[in-house]
Amino acid sequence: MIDYESVMSSSVRSLQPSGIRKFFDILENMHDPSAISLGIGEPDFVTPWHIREAGIYSLEQGFTKYTGNAGMKKLREEICRYLMRRFALRYDPAGQIFVTVGGSEAIDLCIRTLVEPGDEVIIPVPSFVCYGPLVTMSRGVPVYLETKEENEFRLTADDLRAAITPKTKLLIFPFPNNPTGAVMERGDLEEIAEVLRGTDIMILSDEIYSELSYGIHHTSPANIPELYERTLVVNGFSKAYAMTGWRLGYVCGPKPILGQMLKIHQYGIMSAPTTSQYAAIEAMKAGDEDIEMMRESYDKRRKLMLKRLSEIGLKCFEPKGAFYMFPSIKSTGLSSDEFSTRLLKEEKVAVIPGNAFGAGGEGFVRMCYASSVANIETALDRMGRFLERL
Numbered sequence: 001m002i003d004y005e006s007v008m009s010s011s012v013r014s015l016q017p018s019g020i021r022k023f024f025d026i027l028e029n030m031h032d033p034s035a036i037s038l039g040i041g042e043p044d045f046v047t048p049w050h051i052r053e054a055g056i057y058s059l060e061q062g063f064t065k066y067t068g069n070a071g072m073k074k075l076r077e078e079i080c081r082y083l084m085r086r087f088a089l090r091y092d093p094a095g096q097i098f099v100t101v102g103g104s105e106a107i108d109l110c111i112r113t114l115v116e117p118g119d120e121v122i123i124p125v126p127s128f129v130c131y132g133p134l135v136t137m138s139r140g141v142p143v144y145l146e147t148k149e150e151n152e153f154r155l156t157a158d159d160l161r162a163a164i165t166p167k168t169k170l171l172i173f174p175f176p177n178n179p180t181g182a183v184m185e186r187g188d189l190e191e192i193a194e195v196l197r198g199t200d201i202m203i204l205s206d207e208i209y210s211e212l213s214y215g216i217h218h219t220s221p222a223n224i225p226e227l228y229e230r231t232l233v234v235n236g237f238s239k240a241y242a243m244t245g246w247r248l249g250y251v252c253g254p255k256p257i258l259g260q261m262l263k264i265h266q267y268g269i270m271s272a273p274t275t276s277q278y279a280a281i282e283a284m285k286a287g288d289e290d291i292e293m294m295r296e297s298y299d300k301r302r303k304l305m306l307k308r309l310s311e312i313g314l315k316c317f318e319p320k321g322a323f324y325m326f327p328s329i330k331s332t333g334l335s336s337d338e339f340s341t342r343l344l345k346e347e348k349v350a351v352i353p354g355n356a357f358g359a360g361g362e363g364f365v366r367m368c369y370a371s372s373v374a375n376i377e378t379a380l381d382r383m384g385r386f387l388e389r390l
Contacts, residue, residue: 015133018356035348036379038367041178041324043242045297047279048290051241054282055275063278067271069262071099071250075277078284079250086288087210089222089233095255098262099272099280103208103236103249108134109261110204110232110251111170115140119169124155125358126326127174128206132358140169146360149328152317153182153360157191164195170202173221173231176209179357179366180326181319186219193226202257203231208249209322211240211291214299216320222252229254237276239322240291241283246276298323301369305376312384323370326354330363332390340365346389347382 005013046052070076076093083089091097100106107130115121117139123131125144132142145163147153160171175184184192196203203221210218222231236249251261283290302319309316309327316327329339336353344350354361369376 009137011137011139015136018129032348035344035350036371036375036382037350038369038371038376038379039350039352041368042244042370043239043294043323044370044372045242045294047242047246048283048287050286051243051279051283051290055246055279058275058278063274065274067274067277069098069266069271071272072274072277072281075099075281075284076250078281079252082284083252087218087220087223089220089252091252092255096258097250097252098258098265099277100236100249100251100265101269101272102238102247103206103234104130105265105269106234106236106249106251107131107204107206109264110234111135111140112138112264113257113261114170114202114204116169118167120165120167121170121172122160122163122168123172123358124174124177126153126177126179126354126361126364127172127357128178129357131172131174141167143168144359146358147180147182148360149317149364153177153180153326154184154188155192157188157195160192161195164199164201168199168201170204171196173203173205175205175207176213176218176321178209178322179324179352179354179361181322181324183213183216183319183321184219185216186223189219189221189224189227192221193224196230197226201230203227205231205233207233207235208239210235212295212298212323213321214295214302218321232257237280237283240294241287242290242294243276243279243283246273246279248272248276248280298370301371301373301376304373305367305369305380308376308380312380312387314383314387323368325367325369326364327367328364332387334390336362336365343383343386347386349379349382349386 080091080093111134115138119140120143121135121140122143124147135142205221221227232253234251237243314327336355340353352366354364
């Protein structure tokens with residue numbers, strides 16, 4: 001018999017399964033239509049019709065061939081116009097941008113292109129679950145930098161300075177943040193620029209939630225002149241346009257680095273889905289009003305959930321980005337896992353334990369407000385009942 005343990009990569013075997021998945025599995029196995037999930041990080045909107053129609057039309061016209069490795073020229077040009085219009089970011093569509101299979105592929109490519117065995121990658125946590133495992137699979141060393149509730153889970157210049165060593169190659173910049181909803185403003189970024197001055201440390205800025213900022217305008221590290229040349233901007237269509245299933249993203253940055261990233265993309269993927277690219281062109285050209293409509297809706301739900309959390313006695317700072325709340329459940333005396341498991345089994349409400357997102361997440365839970373007002377109200381009623389029993 002083959003010893004499967006011995007033939008598999010040790011770096012892959014060492015990875016832990018996603019802590020998020022466990023609660024979706026429990027919810028699925030409950031087979032209870034009354035259960036409410038505030039766990040999944042996905043818009044509750046359907047992709048706007050004019051975007052779907054563009055994808056359908058491309059199929060009707062028989063546009064089903066491969067595109068160029070970097071993505072359709074029309075799409076790359078449209079992305080560049082969008083980035084300039086929305087965020088004052090200037091990129092050359094001929095060499096500073098290419099289209100990927102979701103933002104997730106772009107993150108993977110950035111890490112694999114930059115990280116060699118032993119290189120350290122600073123990852124502010126709590127944050128999305130993929131960064132550390134991808135660094136590990138590249139034989140790099142994840143350095144988890146815990147952000148604090150008292151700083152609204154922002155990355156501070158002092159903490160970053162203390163984490164840098166001669167082996168630091170890359171800083172992951174996950175803002176607006178999943179799971180906390182934290183944002184970094186221009187002044188914060190200028191302080192980060194001072195810390196990185198004189199180094200060759202690169203930044204991977206995951207800006208998938210850039211359009212979901214409330215009361216402030218999103219600022220990218222690439223908007224800071226001193227950081228532009230060291231920043232790889234990853235973005236996509238999933239959150240801003242409710243296009244999660246279309247699996248389309250993109251990466252922008254220095255031409256020499258993107259040229260190397262494109263080689264991995266060529267061998268591993270070839271090109272992003274053609275139908276999705278036609279739909280994305282329409283999204284970029286005519287989707288600004290869709291973004292505004294969805295953001296206004298999320299903002300109303302954000303305010304509602306924050307108010308209801310306060311009413312039932314859970315402390316939560318006001319998140320200014322993404323579509324998540326990250327309330328503290330320390331007052332209950334339960335761990336994040338215990339709280340989430342009991343809430344799901346006793347009240348049929350799914351939230352995600354904060355420790356699934358790394359150090360600093362214990363004592364918190366992630367709640368997604370990309371759900372209907374009725375579901376949010378009912379879920380918070382049930383959670384209040386749960387807290388009263390405790």
